[in-house]
Amino acid sequence: MQVVANGIITGLTIVVLALGFTAAYLPTRVFHLALGGIYAAAPFCAWTCLRLGWSPWFALGLAVLAGAGLSLACEAANHALLDRKRAPSGAHLIASLGAYIVIAQATAMIWGNEPKVLRTGVDAVTTIGGLVLTRAQLMAAAVSIGVLAIFYVWLRFSGLGLRFRALAENSVEFALRGYNVRRLRLLAFGISGVLCSTSSLLVANDVGFDAHGGLHATILAVVAVIIGGRRSFYGPLVGGLLLGLVRSGAVWFFSARWQEAVTFLLLALFLFFRPSGLLGRKGRMEADV
Amino acid sequence: MAPNMIALTGRSANSTKPGAGYPWQLRAAGIRKAFGGQTVLDGISLELQRGEVVLLRGANGSGKTTLLNVLTGNLVPDAGEIHLLTNGSSEYFRFPAKWWRTLNPFDHFSPERVCREGLGRSWQDIRLFPTLTLQDNIAVATPAQAMENPIWALLRPSRSTKREKQNLTAARKVLAELGLAGREMSSGDKVSLGQSKRVAIARAVQAGARVLFLDEPLAGLDANGVSEIMGLLRKLAQDEKMTLVIVEHVMNIRRIVDLATTVWTLKDGKLEVKNVGKKATVHRASNGHDLQSWAAELTGMRADVKNQRLPGGAILSTIAPSQDRQGEIVLKVEDLVVHRGRRLVIGIHGEDGQHRGLSFALRRGDLAILQAPNGWGKTTLLEALAGLIRPTYGRIELSGREIQGQTPWECAQAGLSLLQARDHVFPSLTVREAFRLTHVTSIPEGLTHLLNKRMSSLSGGEKQSVATACATNSGAFSVALLDEPLSALDMASLRSFGSSLRNHLKDAAVLIAVPGSLGELG
Amino acid sequence: MSYLLHLLTYLGIYVIMAMSLNIIIGYCGLLTLAHAGYFAVGSYAYALATLKLGWGFLPATGLGVGVAVLLSLAVSLPAWRFKGDSFVLLSLSVQALFFSLFYNWFDASEEPGTWTNLTNGPFGLANIPRPAILGIELDTPGSMAALSLASAVACGILSWRLLSSPWGRLLKAMRDDELAARGLGKNTRLARVQAFAIACGMVAVAGAIYASYVSYIDPNTASLDASILMLSMVIVGGAGNFRGPLVGALILLAIPEALRFAQIPQAAASSLRLMAYGLLLILMMHFRPQGLAGDYRIE
Structure with missing residues (x-):
């Protein structure tokens, strides 16, 4: 049971980050690897604010805003310009990888390479029906569920959410119906940044953070997106939870050392046998010919 | 005629007549293909005789291109059988394939396999290799090049160079006969539409095609371009006795119909075969x-x-x-x-x-x-x-x-x-x-x-x-x-x-x- | 003087890396992140063969090349089906599996190099002997630089021969339009398997030279950062022709040295160097997507 609980909580933080990736990927088709840099930078912002003695909520809010700002900067200074030149998707991917390196290394230069923690002292532990959970874990679960609920409700029921889905489905037709695609792309990158930094802060609060873990976390999120199905906003939800459970199971049955091997074996298996993911539909094959 | 005649440098060089003695080169029976529940081809059976020129027609979306893709190995049909006798050797495919046949990765129904049996095709969107020169576009198609194996290229450099020189000379000759002398080194995306269509057809011939499937060869051409392509097709059909299957749109059908010996009409997933000699039905453009x-x-x-x-x-x-x-x-x-x-x-x-x-x-x-x-x-x-x-x-x-x-x-x-x-x-x-x-x-x-x-x-x-x-x-x-x-x-x-x-x-x-x-x- | 020889040794290694990756990126049109894995395979095979079996440079390198060629199937067979983003992810998972293997084939109770502790895990393999060819020990910086450059020249001739042969033309045709190439009867899958085998074997040579030069390797040889470094060389220099990777290797070697001369403190220098790589990647995609001297634009 403890394994499942830990897996679900890890999974929820992966889901939030994976949803951040999807929120940029589906509407813009940009492989937003720069999220790795944002993931690394956000907790440092919060850490500095806390060191300045500001209130925790203000510090966290500012860190989330900083994440959104960085993500918007990636779109405005990088992907929007490439998009106007009709750059192929590979160019976006490499440019985004470059942006990741720049952000992550800037973070390392400003704050150093050492791991840090957000909270001080030993975390309080709660026991619920035989499950031992730390307060940071509970907070991660609660905030993740809250953020996910807000996002999905917004996506499903609001007018802007409808437009967001329409852009993700068919950006050309969306533009032809008179909607400003550029403005909505900014929204996509903004949401992406917010979700990414939220996930990053939750994990940092639980296990600490350093300047170099961002790409790894982002790649895990991408694995979750592929497993769940990259054509749907609900793919990350399914994939992230599954990945969290599998990773926590791997620790339980083998050892923490094999977590990565198991993760990427899972990715390879999905790519081979179900490349469209758990929620994916088979498209018309003729597109290949 | 225009100077755009083309000599076959492919397999016609050897004097044996492939498929001679058999009445047909390709036979398909009961071909079915559906995409996501929507049936496009519904039990199609057909036969291609040697030297036949077939006009394949049908409304937009009737599955002409799908049929072409199936016959050239680009799409695997859901059911049916295809029997090839084009190059003298007999190849038989049944769909869905028996499970033991799917195990051998070299025995699949694939475009390269079908091409080696002597079936070639041209594409609606031409698909020349854009970064290769025209000369290389032709030369790359030559079948069975030993130097395409890296080990040969390393170990027998002198022999490879010699063979490669012959290959390039042949390619230049083909281009010259297409009226493209002097353009050998321009890249595939810099010549006009009509020229690139002719290069694409020559490329398929160079690859050894005896049966050639042409997907809308006249689309988008002006009168000049049309007459050049038609000259090339007439040459292939009448002088080289190649088998042609031409998919063409209504607008251009009347230009092809005097060349065609057979008309296939695709409608509701079924194929209707008519010999032109008996009854030629040609739609005129509307007025x-x-x-x-x-x-x-x-x-x-x-x-x-x-x-x-x-x-x-x-x-x-x-x-x-x-x-x-x-x-x-x-x-x-x-x-x-x-x-x-x-x-x-x-x-x-x-x-x-x-x-x-x-x-x-x-x-x-x-x-x-x-x-x-x-x-x-x-x-x-x-x-x-x-x-x-x-x-x-x-x-x-x-x-x-x-x-x-x-x-x-x-x-x-x-x-x-x-x-x-x-x-x-x-x-x-x-x-x-x-x-x-x-x-x-x-x-x-x-x-x-x-x-x-x-x-x-x-x-x-x-x-x-x-x-x-x-x-x-x-x-x-x-x-x-x-x-x-x-x-x-x-x-x-x-x-x-x-x-x-x-x-x-x-x-x-x-x-x-x-x-x-x-x-x-x- | 020894500083210059040090640079020349690294130049040889970088040039081999960039040239081999160019075969995959520039001639197969696929972005791979697994290349550092094959580099490390070469390093580890060389280290183990010299340390445990007492082999000389040539057979040990040959072993590394052989293993890398065999393992190249792990990326070349999936490339039958995967293109674009999916292939990048697949190569990433191959890279992660390599890293994981080097990191975890470890048992503290055993000697390094035995079956249960093949790679000595995070502690790596130390005291790798300097190369000996035909009984001649290459233990001076000069001889090491000569070995490295000679190997680079040999690899250069090899790749020049191959890529200007009809085989190279076939690869280009396949990269441009695989379906059209298959329609001409070309076995593109076989050609791609061959290309990956050659590229991975070549980078294993670089790995062996690296291991013999620094005489210590650990799993970080196979890290994602190393793959990104190689990728940057090919992107910055340019892919799809012979000179692009050479230019890329030179530039990526020059950047850290320039920073060294600029008297930047050691800690900041490493970050600055990586930032420069990242910035170069972005600028290239915006202003010169075919690289400084390349022919091929990433799809």
Whole structure:
């Protein structure tokens, strides 16, 4: 049971980050690897604010805003310009990888390479029906569920959410119906940044953070997106939870050392046998010919 | 004849006649293919005789290209059998394949396998290798090059170089016979459409094809280009006794029919085979009278038709309301030139090396019908008008305002509404959401029962109706451009389309682009 | 002087890396992140063969090449089906599996180089002997630089021969339009398997030279950062022709040295160097997507 609980909580933080990736990927088709840099930078912002003695909520809010700002900067200074030149998707991917390196290394230069923690002292532990959970874990679960609920409700029921889905489905037709695609792309990158930094802060609060873990976390999120199905906003939800459970199971049955091997074996298996993911539909094959 | 004759440098060199003694080179039986539950080919059986020239025809979306893809190994059929005797050796494929046959990765039904049996093809979009020179485009096709193995290339450099020199000489000879001497080193994306089509056919021949499948070889060509391709095809069929299967669009069929010995007609997934000798049925392109009665029937208007011939074989027919109710100009296109990549699509090369652009104007209340053969570039024209691609130069005015170079949404906000021919729905949105998104207030009667369905679950005709409603029932527009809006519509939706069209023509101009002639619509 | 020889040794290694990756990126049109894995395979095979079996440079390098060629199937077989983003992810998972293997084939109770502790895990393999060819020990910086440059020249001749042969033309045709190439009867899958085998074997040579030069390797040889470094060389220099990777290797070697001369403190220098790589990647995609001297634009 403890394994499942830990897996679900890890999974929820992966889901939030994976949803951040999807929120940029589906509407813009940009492989937003720069999220790795944002993931690394956000907790440092919060850490500095806390060191300045500001209130925790203000510090966290500012860190989330900083994440959104960085993500918007990636779109405005990088992907929007490439998009106007009709750059192929590979160019976006490499440019985004470059942006990741720049952000992550800037973070390392400003704050150093050492791991840090957000909270001080030993975390309080709660026991619920035989499950031992730390307060940071509970907070991660609660905030993740809250953020996910807000996002999905917004996506499903609001007018802007409808437009967001329409852009993700068919950006050309969306533009032809008179909607400003550029403005909505900014929204996509903004949401992406917010979700990414939220996930990053939750994990940092639980296990600490350093300047170099961002790409790894982002790649895990991408694995979750592929497993769940990259054509749907609900793919990350399914994939992230599954990945969290599998990773926590791997620790339980083998050892923490094999977590990565198991993760990427899972990715390879999905790519081979179900490349469209758990929620994916088979498209018309003729597109290949 | 033109100097564009071609010598076979492929397998005709050896004197044995492949397949001699057998009446047929290719035989297929019971071929079925469905995409996502929609059956495209429904039990097709056919036979190809040696030296036969087949014209394969059918309406848009009838599965001509699918059949071609199946016969050339690009698509694996769901059921049926294919038997090849082209190169003298017998190859037999049955679908679905036996499980033990799927184990051997070298025994699959694949394009390379089928090609080695002597079946070649050309593509609708040509597909020369853009970064290779023309000479290399031909030379790469030569079959069984030992030096294509890296080990040979390393260990026997002198021998490889010698063989390679012969290969390149042969390639240059082929190009010279195509009238492309001196262009050997230009890259595949820099020659004209007609030239690249001829290079692509020569490339397939070089690869050793004895049966050649040609996907719309005449599409998009001017009269000159057509006669050059026809000369090449005649040479291949009559002098080289090659077997040809030509997919061609209605507009160009009459040019091919005197070459063809057999006509295959594809309809509702079935194939009808006719020998030309007995009964040649050739559709003529429609004339103004047909168009007028069709438009009158569709919109209930009686009016005059003005035909404007556009370069490249397209006709723009404008049906204006009677003289006293003529509106002001809403769309004015002047000297429009559009390139795709390096290729000139809209506009023509003038004598003096300058491009001459396309010009026309639409008035409020006009119904314009653009009939253009496949490959003419009508989709490109509409996309340029709607801001999806940037014209090279020229001027587009919408209600007196310049809109060229603006973004698609700015064009849409300025009052221009484009309905694309395909990919015009949001698959996972429900119909209600789509209407909400596009501000459709008056929902057409026939669509109310669909409101809660997802668009991906609709039939082709329903999708088309919903997309049309999204494009034309939302707020004010002064010009609507509809790309092939009638395909996939049944009679009832056609009638409702006509009545809504009549409505729109009160305060806007509508341009409908249709492929070829209107004859095939009915 | 020894500083210059040090640079020349690294130049040889970088040039081999860039040239081999160019075969995959520039001639197969696929972005791979697994290349550092094959580099490390070469390093580990060389280290183990010299340390445990007492082999000389040539057979040990040959072993590394052989293993890398065999393992190249792990990326070349999936490339039958995967293109674009999917292939990048697949190569990433191959890279992660390599890293994981080097990191975890470890048992503290055993000697390094035995079956249960093949790679000595995070602690890596130390004291790798300097190369000996035909009984001649290459233990001076000069001889090491000569070995490295000679190998680079040999690899250069090899790749020049191959890529200007009809085989190279076939690869280009396949990269441009695989379906059209298959329609001409070309076995593109076999050609791609061959290309990956050659590229991975070549980078294993670089790995062996690296291991013999620094005489210590650990799993970080196979890290994602190393793959990104190689990728940057090919992107910055340019892919799809012979000179692009050479230019890329030179530039990526020059950047850290320039920073060294600029007297930037050690800690900041490493970050600055990586930032410069990242910035170069972005600038290239914006202003010169075919690289400084390349022919091929990433799809």
